Amino acid sequence: MARTTSPRTAALLALLALGTASAQTYSGPNVTLTFLHGFTGPDRPVMEGLIKKFNDTHPNIQVRAQAQPWATTWQQLPSLVASGKAPDVTVINEDQITGFIARGAVSPLTPAEMKAAGIDRSRFFGPLFATADYQGQSYGVPVSSVAYVMFYNKDLMKKVGLDPAKPPRTRAEFLAAAQKCTVDKSGKTATQAGFDPKNLDTWGVSLYNNWVGSRAAYAAILQNGGSMVDKNQNAAFNSPQAVSAVQFLVDLVQKQHVARPNSTEEAELAAFSQGKVCFFPSGQWYLDRFEGQKMNFGVTFLPRVGGNVRDAAWGGSSHLTLPKQRAGYDANKRRAALVFMSWLSQPAQNLTWTSTGSLPTQPAVAKNPQFEKAAISGIFDRLNSVYATSGYPWVGQVMAPFDQAWEAAYLGKKTVTQALNDGVRESNKQIEQARKNFR
Amino acid sequence: MTVTPATPSPPAQTTPAQTTTAPAPVPRRRLNLEPYLYLLPHAVLFFVFTVYPIGYGLYISLHRWDLLSGQQPFVGGEFYRNLFTPGTPQFDFFWKTLWNTTFFTLVSVPLLVAAALGLALLLHRPIFGRAFFRAVFFMPGILTVSVMGILWRWLFDNQIGLVNAARDALFHAPPIPWLSTEGLAWVPIVVGTVWWTVGFNMTLYLAALGNVPLSLYEAASLDGATPWQSFRFITVPMLAPVTLFVVVTTALASFQLFGQSLIITNGGPNRSTQSVIQYITEEGFTNAQYSSAAAMGFAFGLVMLVLTAAQFRMMARDVREGGA
Numbered sequence: 052m053a054r055t056t057s058p059r060t061a062a063l064l065a066l067l068a069l070g071t072a073s074a075q076t077y078s079g080p081n082v083t084l085t086f087l088h089g090f091t092g093p094d095r096p097v098m099e100g101l102i103k104k105f106n107d108t109h110p111n112i113q114v115r116a117q118a119q120p121w122a123t124t125w126q127q128l129p130s131l132v133a134s135g136k137a138p139d140v141t142v143i144n145e146d147q148i149t150g151f152i153a154r155g156a157v158s159p160l161t162p163a164e165m166k167a168a169g170i171d172r173s174r175f176f177g178p179l180f181a182t183a184d185y186q187g188q189s190y191g192v193p194v195s196s197v198a199y200v201m202f203y204n205k206d207l208m209k210k211v212g213l214d215p216a217k218p219p220r221t222r223a224e225f226l227a228a229a230q231k232c233t234v235d236k237s238g239k240t241a242t243q244a245g246f247d248p249k250n251l252d253t254w255g256v257s258l259y260n261n262w263v264g265s266r267a268a269y270a271a272i273l274q275n276g277g278s279m280v281d282k283n284q285n286a287a288f289n290s291p292q293a294v295s296a297v298q299f300l301v302d303l304v305q306k307q308h309v310a311r312p313n314s315t316e317e318a319e320l321a322a323f324s325q326g327k328v329c330f331f332p333s334g335q336w337y338l339d340r341f342e343g344q345k346m347n348f349g350v351t352f353l354p355r356v357g358g359n360v361r362d363a364a365w366g367g368s369s370h371l372t373l374p375k376q377r378a379g380y381d382a383n384k385r386r387a388a389l390v391f392m393s394w395l396s397q398p399a400q401n402l403t404w405t406s407t408g409s410l411p412t413q414p415a416v417a418k419n420p421q422f423e424k425a426a427i428s429g430i431f432d433r434l435n436s437v438y439a440t441s442g443y444p445w446v447g448q449v450m451a452p453f454d455q456a457w458e459a460a461y462l463g464k465k466t467v468t469q470a471l472n473d474g475v476r477e478s479n480k481q482i483e484q485a486r487k488n489f490r
Numbered sequence: 491m492t493v494t495p496a497t498p499s500p501p502a503q504t505t506p507a508q509t510t511t512a513p514a515p516v517p518r519r520r521l522n523l524e525p526y527l528y529l530l531p532h533a534v535l536f537f538v539f540t541v542y543p544i545g546y547g548l549y550i551s552l553h554r555w556d557l558l559s560g561q562q563p564f565v566g567g568e569f570y571r572n573l574f575t576p577g578t579p580q581f582d583f584f585w586k587t588l589w590n591t592t593f594f595t596l597v598s599v600p601l602l603v604a605a606a607l608g609l610a611l612l613l614h615r616p617i618f619g620r621a622f623f624r625a626v627f628f629m630p631g632i633l634t635v636s637v638m639g640i641l642w643r644w645l646f647d648n649q650i651g652l653v654n655a656a657r658d659a660l661f662h663a664p665p666i667p668w669l670s671t672e673g674l675a676w677v678p679i680v681v682g683t684v685w686w687t688v689g690f691n692m693t694l695y696l697a698a699l700g701n702v703p704l705s706l707y708e709a710a711s712l713d714g715a716t717p718w719q720s721f722r723f724i725t726v727p728m729l730a731p732v733t734l735f736v737v738v739t740t741a742l743a744s745f746q747l748f749g750q751s752l753i754i755t756n757g758g759p760n761r762s763t764q765s766v767i768q769y770i771t772e773e774g775f776t777n778a779q780y781s782s783a784a785a786m787g788f789a790f791g792l793v794m795l796v797l798t799a800a801q802f803r804m805m806a807r808d809v810r811e812g813g814a
Contacts, residue, residue, distance in 0.1 A: 126775065129557040150778060154558040249664070260670055261756065311649065313667035318649035447776035458758055462670050480579050481777060488556055488778070 075169040076109075077390040079383040083113045084391060087138040089121035089369075090195075094407035101400055105391060112387045114140075128374065132156045135377030139388045142194060145182045145368045145439035146446045152185045153444035153489055157372045159188040160389070168389035170396070175413045182439040183370040191370030192396045195409040198366040198437045199266045200430050201354065202323060202331040205347045207232065207253060211240075211329075218351040218429070222299065225330075225354040229255025229309040232329035241309050248308035255309035256330040257319035258300060258461060262450075264316060265457035266365040267332050271296035271357025273438055279453065284443040286478035288453055289471035296357030298467045301460050313462060334367075336408060338427055350426045352433040364430075366437035368412075371395060410434065444489060448481040551784035569785035580773070584786055586761060587769040588793065594680065594751075594765070595744035601684050602740050603733065606691030611725075613692070614699045624696070628689030635686075639753025642682035643669070646754075672762040675755045679763060683750055687743070691736050698732040699725070734805045741801060745794055766790055 090098045095118050102116050117138070125147055131137045143151055151157050165172070170192055172180045183191030205215035211231045219225040232255040233241035240246065241255070258264060272278070277292035287293075303310045311319075316333070323331035324344060331337075332353055341348050353364045371392040373385065394400065398415045410427070411417040411434065422428040440446050456474030459465040465473065526533075549555075551569055553562045572580040613624050630638065645652045646668040654665040668674050702725060710720050726733075747765040751757055757764030770790065774783030 122775070133557040154556065154778075156558050260758070313648045313670050315647055315649065315669060317644065318647055321650050445777070447772075447778070451772065451776060455758075455760065458670075459760060462759060464760065477579060477582075480577075484579070484779065484782070485777065487554060488559065 075167060075390060075393065077112055077383075077387045079111070079386060081111045081113070082381065082384050082387045083115060084140060084384060084388055085138040086114050086116040086140045086391070087124060088116065088118055088142040089124055089144070090142070090407075091118045091120055094195075094404075094409075097404060097407050101395060101403060105394055109390070109394075112391060114391055128156055129154070132375050137374035137376060139373070139376075139384055140391060141372055141374050142369045143183075143191065143372050145366075145370070145441045146450070148183050148191060148370055148372070149185055149441050149446065150444045151372075152183075152190050156375055157190050158375045159190055160192075160373065164385075164389055165189065168386075168393040170389070170393045174398075174415065175396075176435045176437065178435065178438050179366065179368055179412060182368050182441040183372065185442070191372040192392050193368050193412045194371050194396055194401075195369040195404060195407075196366060196412050196437070197368070197408075198335050198410055198430065198434070199270060199332065199353060199364045200335045200350050200427075201352070202333065202337065202341060203349050203351060204323065204326055204329055204331075205349055207326055207329050211253075213329075215349060218349060219354045221354060221359065222356050225256075225356055226303075226307065226309075229303065229330065230307065231255075233309040241307060246308070251311065253327050253329070254311060254322075255328070256303060257314070257323060257328050257332065258304060258310040259314045259316045259319050260458045260461050261316050262454045263333055264461065265454045266334075267353070267356075268297045268300055268457045268460075269440070269453070270353050270364045271300055273357070273363035274353075274355045274361060275358025276360035277357075279440065279449050280443050284445075285482055286449050286452070286475045288449075288456070288478075289468070289475040292358065292360075294468050294471055297457070297460060297471065299356055301463075301467050304461065305463060335410060335427060335430070339408060342426070348426065350429040352430045352436070362433045362436035364433075364437050366410075366439050368439050410437075445482050445485045448485055449478050452478040452481070547784050547787065550781050551788055553781060555781045555784075556778075565781070569782045570789065572782065573786065573789055580782060580786065583761065583764075583769050584766065584789070587757075587764045587766040588790065590751075590762065590764055591745055591747050591766045594676065594683075594747050595741055597676070598680050598683055598744050599737060599740050601680065602688055602691055602744075603736055605684055605688050606736065607695050607729075607733075609688065609692045610695030610699055611721075614696055624692075627692055630686045631689045633686065635749030636753060638682060638686045639750055642678045642685075642750075643754045646678035669755055670759045672759055675759060675763045678754050679747075679750050682754065683744075683747075686750075687740075691740065694732055694736055695729065698729050702728045734802075737805060738798065738801060742794070742798060745797075 086102070088098065098118070099116065102114050106113055121144060124141065124143075128137070128141065128143075128151065137156075143157070148157070160170070172189065175193055176196075179193045179196055180189075182193065183189060201218070203215070203218050208215045208228075211234070213228050213231055219228045230241045232253055234252050234254075235247045236250040236252050237245075237247065238252075241248070258267065269279070272288060272293040275292040275296040277288065277290045277296060279286065279288050281287040304312050311322075319328065319331060320333070320337070322328045324341070324346070326346075335350070338350065352362060355362060357363075373388055373392075376385075396412065398413060401412050401416045402419055402421070405411055405416065405422075411419075411422075411431070414434075417428075417431045417434055422431065440450055443449065452474040455477075456465075456470040459473070460467045460470040464470075552564060552566060554565050554568075555562050569580075572578045573584050575581055609627055613620055613627075617623075633641075644650075646654075648654070648665060648667040648669055651665075651668065653668070657663040658665065666674065668677060706724050706728075707720055710724055715723070746767060748767040748771075751763045751765050752768055755763045757768050761769075766786075767790075770783050770786045773779050773786065
């Protein structure tokens, strides 16, 4: 493999200095790999650039990529695998991956294979890598990541006497800050007598009724030591920890009046853009938008509103996986595919990938000086506490009733206990049916 | 049509001519095959894309079907029984969302027919800017459902919607949480759908109005008929065939409600605006319960078939009686 020491590769190796491990090379006969992914938006050219770079630096591996909408892949993957025409490498997202693993569409990555390819899971954020784990085995390598964060308006915080350099971290700090930010049209704050919550001028926090809004409740439950499913993978988001965590959020609307009732994501987004609300918890994907508006804002990790057991926020992620192939599949292809996966998840490539708005998948990239001044780096100290909805095969059966439960509780249609109990009941009925598919 | 009276004699001549030149019975077989050859391209498509999928769908609905699973056991009517077993999610939500869809149809079809007819009557007359207004009412129909949905979601947003802003500016009325109140959430969906699709029905009515002979109105006015009587006893009966077409197609389209409620309310609050198709999609692709979704698809298809047949019979009778 004398060719691997080309100047370009040397430069690449130099780039890798910002990480630690380097990808192993593949020395077998020439192979062509098919790579199916769902990065069809502005992230597509970035992915295509990376693949070109890989092909240029790996003359004996040619990766042919195909981009198509995620939902199409979820529908096609079963028949592709069943007919033995699965792509060599596929990207699967966090909410789908365990289902595909449990149904046998994806093959496990053995420790020996990962070691040979230079994939070291300790390099990645732990919960992120674990997203593609199932029953003690690894099935994927994270390549892209998004997370729920909390945007805050620095100007507004200053105006009400809060220190914008110190966004709240605990429940008490958060409540106090939200109360200070909530001012009615006559100038009274949420804690003063005569405060009129129906005529708000500015308010503390954005809560809203769609699935993005419900991710705040998801985080709160994890923060309080609760979880979405129990050890038997039945829905368990009505545990005492969960009820108490979600109750705090609902109280922000109904008791503390520091969040607007009956609001929508669009309305809160507009309100935050217009400087009407201090804290806007949502997906980190809104970063571009606020940067484009030249707002004076910051980004922080979601404070521990649910409880003080641990830091937690929801995250979404995409994982490189090897679909199950028919018997007699070329072992060289699998080796080459592992090398490709390893290369694409290396720090240098991950750094390039963050230009699409993805978060770093590993601490080595998060430490890159490029991020020092970026607003998003405000969450980097706790990126290791981002948890995806994963680990059980029926994510849809759990999250859809959970989102409904959040909606009912937030809108005040049901008490928190009742909403979560109803959600768990519905979820478990559906899980009971889903189990029959996994025998 | 006025030229044809001169032609009765040629047919009398051509018929014997054709019979004399027609070959003996032998090629009859070829004659039998030929039409089928013409039909073949369509038949292939019809079998590949209609008959086969329906058959496969039926197979899926009767088995516990998953391509990835080694075995796909036959379960008979289990997924159909779920629909009639109280306590199952399918029993709870299939009928609820089917009722939602029916409710939407019951409300939107009369509006879409009446509004289309009203607009057509207005724009049939030679008023100023007629072509412009025809275009204006037709134009929303060319938008995709996503554009239409986002537009009406914005208009009716609980907090920042134009409707609530207008209520505040004009009457100092408190905002109404349209999108998160059961019942009210239908307003943007129904009004938006009418705005979006009324133009197509209007165009059909405009064409039909152009075909009503003016002599009928002239005769009626000589007999002293009021405009209302002319409308009631000439226009409405003459338009009956088009009305049948419009009602049936609009009802079928309304039963296929999906995009509007998905985008405007995402089926909420509390599934009160979830369409049956959205629920079937959720069951199939979110819950990966393909067989259950297939069974519900067939059940829904059957319901629509029965409703359409009933509607057709009822209205076709009206058309015959009205036309007679």
